[in-house]
Amino acid sequence: MADRLYFFFAQEPYSNLSNRAKKGIFEDEERSELKRTDPAFYVCRDISSPTMFGIRCSDGTRAPRISTDYQEVYRLAQACNRCRLSPVHLLDVVTDFRCS
Secondary structure, eight states: OHHHHHHHHHTSOGGGSOHHHHHHHHSOGGGGGOOOOOOOEEEEEEOSSSOEEEEEETTSOEEEEEESOHHHHHHHHHHHHHTTOOGGGHHHHHHHHHHO
């Protein structure tokens, strides 16, 4: 399945594929194993002193104590939502954000 998806996305536009190829890609029984999730990232507040803000994902993943600036953390959470970031990569994004 992965090889066919690689071929589909990397080499051939969808409109150029034959109907047989389109049917094979979208009606494959392995397709049911792929689960599409659209995680939502929210700003959460840490009650420590000073007040810090972090990001929490709808699946429970969280990155606490990112910054004291709410707007900064809010913009980061919105960017994660807009780009449909996987929760697996949240901590990497936060680490890069802190270093910039």
